[in-house]
Structures are given as structure tokens and as C-alpha cells.
Amino acid sequence: MKIKPLLARLQSTIGRNDLIEQMVLIPEPQKSITKRVKEANSINLIVGYDASPNSHTALDIAFCIAHQTHLxxxxQVTVQAVYVIENKLNHGYSSNFSLFADQPLLECPSSNINHSNTLLAEQPKLQDLARYLSSTSTALFHQADKILWQAKSLAEEWQGSFKSHLRWGNVGTEFRKIVESEAADILFLGCQSIHHPLIHMLGHHFPCAVVGIPSCINE
Known part of the structure; x- marks a missing residue:
């Protein structure tokens, strides 16, 4: 699918002639490499959404383009919001998973106690760790539910076709997976530059065009 006609309609609505140059961060590939064959006469727009102002703007732009294109x-244009709970283990700071490496499981050196005592020493700390992880996970999923509810509320304002996804893992990897599985035509992000760290996380040969938000919105 050619994305320029979609952005050209947005340009006409806003009264600008420079949006395509500002917004296209990664051009559409010469040959589609999405694995799933989508329905004929349909367009899928994916939005990376985390309730930040910029991601909210990206979602609003996607709904505007979807509305204009349908008219x-x-x-049929479907907008899909994706929120990724990031696994920060490989990013140099704390995460839920790194707690396992930080927790001492034994009260004293193992050479001084037998196997049964080791289990008794480990059990309270494992229970405490499990309770901590459970409460942390609950808080994360509660936050995710609120974030995706905001996206759904915006979809209701536009009265457009909408889906939401909650993923866990590396942001760039999860965006690539959802784009491929949904045969997305465009991934919208709340970025204004190809130098944004999130763009680098997407890696090379991304399977669809990546569109950011225009810098002119801050003027």
C-alpha cells in the first residue's frame, strides 16, 4: 500500500505541504515482508501507545487518517494500539527478573547446613519474592489496562474500528511481531526524528513504513 495518499489527505486538512517529509521516519519497504495475508480492501494502522502526550498525538493522527481514508x-481502516510492558533486564537497570539474582536464598553457608534446612531457609524468602513479583505484576497490568482504556476512549470519539494489544518484552521486537502478525501498513510512533532511540530499537529492514508526529505541532 502506498502511504503518501493517506498523508496527503492529512496535509490538505491541516493546510501544510511538508508533513510527508516531517513524518515518514522509515519508508515503506519495496516489497512487503509481512507474513499474514490481510483481507482485501482493508488497511491496518498500528500505533505504539503509552499514554504519553506524543503517543496520544500519534494515535489521534492515525484515527484522523483512518477517518479521512474511509470517507x-x-x-475499511482499523487502528490498533499496542502497549508494551518493557523487559528492562537488558537495559542496564532494575527489572522484576533481576530480583532473582539479587536475593540471597540461604541464611548461612550451605556447607554448615543439611539439605532439609536449606529448603526451610529458602522457603520464606522465595515466598516473599513471589508476593513481591505478584504485586508488581498486578500493578503493571493495572497500569496497562488504564493506558489501553484511554486509547479505546479516543477510538470511541472517532467512532472508528479499533483493536488493542498488550505485549511484554523488548519494545522493538514486540512492535515488529505485531506489525508482521497483523500485516500492518503503517506503524505510528510519537517520535519526531529518525534519531529517536525507539527508531533504533526497531532494527533494520522493518516490515512496514514508520510514521512519527510532525514537528510543526510544537510551533
Missing amino acids: ATNT
């Missing part, structure tokens, strides 16, 4: 072409 102009009668094409």
Missing part, C-alpha cells in the same frame, strides 16, 4: 475510498 474518501470506502476502505
Whole structure:
């Protein structure tokens, strides 16, 4: 799918002629490499959403483009918001998983106690760790539910077709997976530059065009 007509309609609505140059951060690939064959006469727009102002702007732009495209072409356009709970283990700071490496499981050196005592010493700390991880996970999923609810509320304002996804892991990897599985035409992000760290996380040969938000919105 050619994305320029979609952005051209947005340019016309806003009264700008420089949005395509500002917004296209990664051009669409010469040949689609998405694994899933999508329905004919349909467009899928994926939005990386975390409730930040910039991601909210990206979602709003996606709904605007979806609305304009449906009116102009009668094409079914689905907007999908994706929130990734990031596994920060490999990013140099604390995460839920790193707690296992930090927790001492034995009260005294193992050479001074037998196997049964070791289990008794480990059990309270493992229980405490399990309770901590459980409460942390509950808080993370509660936050994710609130974030995706905000995206759904915006979808209701636009009265457009909408889906939401909650993923866990590396942000760049999860975006690539969802783009491929949903045969997405565009990934919208709340970025204004190709130098944004998130763009680098997407890696090379991304399977669809990546569109950010125009810098002119801050003018």
C-alpha cells in the first residue's frame, strides 16, 4: 500500500505541504515482508501507545487518517494500539527478573547446613519474592489496562474500528511481531526524528513504513 495518499489527505486538512517529509521516519519497504495475508480492501494502522502526550498525538493522527481514508475510498481502516510492558533486564537497570539474582536464598553457608534446612531457609524468602513479583505484576497490568482504556476512549470519539494489544518484552521486537502478525501498513510512533532511540530499537529492514508526529505541532 502506498502511504503518501493517506498523508496527503492529512496535509490538505491541516493546510501544510511538508508533513510527508516531517513524518515518514522509515519508508515503506519495496516489497512487503509481512507474513499474514490481510483481507482485501482493508488497511491496518498500528500505533505504539503509552499514554504519553506524543503517543496520544500519534494515535489521534492515525484515527484522523483512518477517518479521512474511509470517507474518501470506502476502505475499511482499523487502528490498533499496542502497549508494551518493557523487559528492562537488558537495559542496564532494575527489572522484576533481576530480583532473582539479587536475593540471597540461604541464611548461612550451605556447607554448615543439611539439605532439609536449606529448603526451610529458602522457603520464606522465595515466598516473599513471589508476593513481591505478584504485586508488581498486578500493578503493571493495572497500569496497562488504564493506558489501553484511554486509547479505546479516543477510538470511541472517532467512532472508528479499533483493536488493542498488550505485549511484554523488548519494545522493538514486540512492535515488529505485531506489525508482521497483523500485516500492518503503517506503524505510528510519537517520535519526531529518525534519531529517536525507539527508531533504533526497531532494527533494520522493518516490515512496514514508520510514521512519527510532525514537528510543526510544537510551533
